[in-house]
Structures are given as C-alpha cells and as structure tokens.
Amino acid sequence: MxxxxxxxxxxxxxxxxxxxxxxxxxxxxxxxxxxxxxxxxxxxxxxxxxxxxxxxxxxxxxxxxxxxxxxxxxxxxxxxxxxxxxxxxxxxxxxxxxxxxxxxxxxxxxxxxxxxxxxxxxxxxxxxxxxxxxxxxxxxxxxxxxxxxxxxxxxxxxxxxxxxxxxxxxxxxIDTEYFHPTEAKANPPVISFIGRLMKYKNAQFVIQAMPRLKELIPGIQLQIAGSGDYRPELEKLTKDLGVTDSVQFLGRVSEDEKRNLLSRSSLFINPSFKEGWGINNIEANLCGTISMSNNVAGLKDSVIDGETGILYENDNPEGFCEKAAAILHAPERLHTLEANAKKRALGMxxxxxxxxxxxxxxxxxxx
Structure with missing residues (x-):
C-alpha cells in the first residue's frame, strides 16, 4: 500500500x-x-x-x-x-x-x-x-x-x-556521477565562492582578504557565483579595496558552469556564518577541489580539517590568508587532500x- x-x-x-x-x-x-x-x-x-x-x-x-x-x-x-x-x-x-x-x-x-x-x-x-x-x-x-x-x-x-x-x-x-573535473586548474590560481549573496553567507570575508592574498599569491583571482540582495554591497567593497581587477562576479550560474568553476578552482572558499552542512564543499571535492571553510557548525562536518580540506577561524583573516598561501605553495600536500576529499565524497x-x-x-x- x-x-x-x-x-x-x-x-x-x-x-x-x-x-x-x-x-x-x-x-x-x-x-x-x-x-x-x-x-x-x-x-x-x-x-x-x-x-x-x-x-x-x-x-x-x-x-x-x-x-x-x-x-x-x-x-x-x-x-x-x-x-x-x-x-x-x-x-x-x-x-x-x-x-x-x-x-x-x-x-x-x-x-x-x-x-x-x-x-x-x-x-x-x-x-x-x-x-x-x-x-x-x-x-x-x-x-x-x-x-x-x-x-x-x-x-x-x-x-x-x-x-x-x-x-x-x-x-x-550528491550526484556522484555528474560532479567530476571538467577543466584544468587555472594558472594563476582561482579561488571561488558559490552561493546566495546574502550577508550571512559572508562572501565579504573573502573579498576583504584579497589585498593580502594578492601579496602572498601573485595573480590570484576570486570568482564569485550567485545572486542575492547583498551583491551591491559586495561590489562596492571590491571597488573600495581596489581589487576589481582580481574579483569577478559571475551572477547566477548553471549547474554546468558551476561544475566548471569548481574544477578550475584551486580552492573553494565557504565562509558562511551558518550552514547545516555545506553541500557545495562536497560538490567541489568531486570536482577535484578542496574547501577552505569557516570553522562553524555544519561546515566543520562537511570538511575534515587537514584531511579533506581546511578550516579557518573567521576572526583571524591573516590566518586565513596564511593557510591559503601555504596550501597553494605546497602542491603535493594539496593533491593529497584532493584525493582524500574525493574518496570520501564518492560514498555520499x-x-x-x-x-x-x-x-x-x-x-x-x-x-
């Protein structure tokens, strides 16, 4: 019945x-x-x-x-x-x-x-x-x-x-068949944010980090995918910080475009103040990309720190920048984390x- x-x-x-x-x-x-x-x-x-x-x-x-x-x-x-x-x-x-x-x-x-x-x-x-x-x-x-x-x-x-x-x-x-690498890693490196452009999603944290990241990682680019009410504020912040040459707003993207973005990214950044899980982290993992996530409830469940990705503290932007630079300058360690993350994601x-x-x-x- x-x-x-x-x-x-x-x-x-x-x-x-x-x-x-x-x-x-x-x-x-x-x-x-x-x-x-x-x-x-x-x-x-x-x-x-x-x-x-x-x-x-x-x-x-x-x-x-x-x-x-x-x-x-x-x-x-x-x-x-x-x-x-x-x-x-x-x-x-x-x-x-x-x-x-x-x-x-x-x-x-x-x-x-x-x-x-x-x-x-x-x-x-x-x-x-x-x-x-x-x-x-x-x-x-x-x-x-x-x-x-x-x-x-x-x-x-x-x-x-x-x-x-x-x-x-x-x-x-997660759709373990759909999500897989579709593009080579960008060079200079791309880091990405995907999500609704709302204040609590905290994309502003990554934008604020860009001046320092550009010093540590020459040529680095931030690509932001998503739409939302907070976009004007984020665009203004980008201009105020003088990083418009290294921050791109892609708008709402299709699933194929998202998969391509995750594939070419060297790091997927998930800075949200609050999440139940963080499914984008797992999508990134299947595309061969690890996540750097805010160490908060939910995100700390979808990322195993030091094994499938990296957690950082939101009140320590300098620490975030140093962790990002350290992993991007250590390709062997990065590849190990990518392999661990993909193996775990395939079981979900x-x-x-x-x-x-x-x-x-x-x-x-x-x-």
Missing amino acids: TKKILLINWRDIKNPEAGGAELYFHEIFKRLNANGYEVTVLAHRVKGLPDEEVIDGMRTVRIGSKFLFNYSAFFYAKKHEKEYDLIVEDLNKIPFFTPLGTKAKRLHMVMHFFRKSIFRETFFPLALYVYLMERAVALFYKNENFLAISESTKEEIDDMGIRYKKMFLVEPG SWDAMAEKMKVAVDSAMES
Missing part, C-alpha cells in the same frame, strides 16, 4: 531562491516517491509558476505568500492531515507549528537554526522575530520526531533544549541518503 507524505517547505525546487535545503529534500524525496511513497510538496506561491504541478513525479502545491506562508501552511496541514500518513516539516527560520494543529504522524527536518547569527543578516525587528520563533520550537515541539542533517545540527537541537522522541541523522547526498550519493531517509520516515510513521 502506498504511503502518503506531505512535505512542507517555504520554497520548492523551482523557486528562484531555492538553495541547498530545497536540493536536499527534492533529491531525497523524489527517490522515495513512487517507491512505496506518494509525496506532495507544499510551498509558497511564486510569480510565473502554477499553483500546482508535478515535478520529478512529486505533486507540488503552492499556496500563500512568501512572507506569510507559515500561516497558510498551518491551516492547509490542519485541513488535509487525514489524507497523509506522515507530515514532514522543514524547520527553517520560521516554524509551521504543525504539532498545534494536527494529530497526524510528524517528522521535523532541521538544516540548521540561525539563532543569534540572524542579527548579522537582517534588521533588528525581523531578526528578533525569527530568533523568538526558533526559540519557540523548544516549547511547542516536545516529544516529536526530529531529523538533523549533521552532527553539528543535532548538537544545536540538544543545546536549544528541544526534547525529542526520536532523532535521525541523514546527511545531504543521493541514493545512499534516500535509503537512510526511508528508515527515518518508516520509523516516524510507526511511532
């Missing part, structure tokens, strides 16, 4: 603002769909997209607005709960509070919580709202089934005082992670 799942997330995979969280649930649940499960994705409306369509076999329903979707989703889940064997809620920024409105079996996925880092990202009233909504999870999600995408996220859930019934761990997977396919999710979903339905 087919088991029906309602998966609630702010954005679906076709949303122009879709990122790692959307890729995660889409790739995993499309593998579960039609394999004993029938998945419906509930997300907010997007101009130019239909209110309902089928994407990779999954029914996608779009309701409500971008900013008030949490209320729309709450009432939709309450109205339709009897149609589903399990409600899967992606707890991302603002919770949907499904435990207050439904009696159905539930599973709550957590990419990461922003916690105090949200105050770096947006103006105070909105940041405070997000912060308080996240804190409310500990009050209204007691004795629920939770799923974390990394050990760091699980530790965060514990640290917030959330008392759960069951905890599952399912890391993001989406198929493998879908099997782990199946175990979590079945267990949540039975609890």
Whole structure:
C-alpha cells in the first residue's frame, strides 16, 4: 500500500531562491516517491509558476505568500492531515507549528537554526522575530520526531533544549556521477565562492582578504557565483579595496558552469556564518577541489580539517590568508587532500541518503 507524505517547505525546487535545503529534500524525496511513497510538496506561491504541478513525479502545491506562508501552511496541514500518513516539516527560520494543529504522524527536518547569527543578516525587528520563533520550537515541539542533517545540527537541537522522541541523522547526498573535473586548474590560481549573496553567507570575508592574498599569491583571482540582495554591497567593497581587477562576479550560474568553476578552482572558499552542512564543499571535492571553510557548525562536518580540506577561524583573516598561501605553495600536500576529499565524497550519493531517509520516515510513521 502506498504511503502518503506531505512535505512542507517555504520554497520548492523551482523557486528562484531555492538553495541547498530545497536540493536536499527534492533529491531525497523524489527517490522515495513512487517507491512505496506518494509525496506532495507544499510551498509558497511564486510569480510565473502554477499553483500546482508535478515535478520529478512529486505533486507540488503552492499556496500563500512568501512572507506569510507559515500561516497558510498551518491551516492547509490542519485541513488535509487525514489524507497523509506522515507530515514532514522543514524547520527553517520560521516554524509551521504543525504539532498545534494536527494529530497526524510528524517528522521535523532541521538544516540548521540561525539563532543569534540572524542579527548579522537582517534588521533588528525581523531578526528578533525569527530568533523568538526558533526559540519557540523548544516549547511547542516536545516529544516529536526530529531529523538533523549533521552532527553539528543535532548538537544545536540538544543545546536549544528541544526534547525529542526520536532523532535521525541523514546527511545531504550528491550526484556522484555528474560532479567530476571538467577543466584544468587555472594558472594563476582561482579561488571561488558559490552561493546566495546574502550577508550571512559572508562572501565579504573573502573579498576583504584579497589585498593580502594578492601579496602572498601573485595573480590570484576570486570568482564569485550567485545572486542575492547583498551583491551591491559586495561590489562596492571590491571597488573600495581596489581589487576589481582580481574579483569577478559571475551572477547566477548553471549547474554546468558551476561544475566548471569548481574544477578550475584551486580552492573553494565557504565562509558562511551558518550552514547545516555545506553541500557545495562536497560538490567541489568531486570536482577535484578542496574547501577552505569557516570553522562553524555544519561546515566543520562537511570538511575534515587537514584531511579533506581546511578550516579557518573567521576572526583571524591573516590566518586565513596564511593557510591559503601555504596550501597553494605546497602542491603535493594539496593533491593529497584532493584525493582524500574525493574518496570520501564518492560514498555520499543521493541514493545512499534516500535509503537512510526511508528508515527515518518508516520509523516516524510507526511511532
């Protein structure tokens, strides 16, 4: 008998603002769909997209607005709960509070919580709202089934005082066939950033490092791929620092362009203040490139420091520059890290992670 799942997330995979969280649930649940499960994705409306369509076999329903979707989703889940064997809620920024409105079996996925880092990202009233909504999870999600995408996220859930019934761990997977080297390493070296251009993604850190990096590594180039509201600030910073000749803004790139960029890069820089995992790190690894990542929750799970990549401290920009220069001037050590990273990444396919999710979903339905 087919088991029906309602998966609630702010954005679906076709949303122009879709990122790692959307890729995660889409790739995993499309593998579960039609394999004993029938998945419906509930997300907010997007101009130019239909209110309902089928994407990779999954029914996608779009309701409500971008900013008030949490209320729309709450009432939709309450109205339709009897149609589903399990409600899967992606707890991302603002919770949907499904435990207050439904009696159905539930599973709550957590990419990461922003916690105090949200105050770096947006103006105070909105940041405070997000912060308080996240804190409310500990009050209204007691004795629920939770799923974390990394050990760091699980530790965060514990640290917030959330008392759960069951905890599952399912890391993001990757297309191990698609991601592979497609270009030779650039010379002079290229370092790259790929992600949404939002303040918390912290691309500004890498730009601020460029004057010093140019001294340590002559000819080095930084290529930035992605779009977002913070791009004007980043472009202004580039001009103010006088590094426009060595920093390129590529805009939003296709998957093929991303793969090419990761391949020609000598280092992929992941400076984000907050991530649940850091899937771009693993994509880079499969393309033969190691990541230098900020030593924060999530990123420190996707990068094994000194083995598959390098971690640095955000409050030590000089240390970052010295580490980058040291590894780029030591090709044998760099090649060893690249080989280690690729070997590890090859074991993290989406198929493998879908099997782990199946175990979590079945267990949540039975609890």
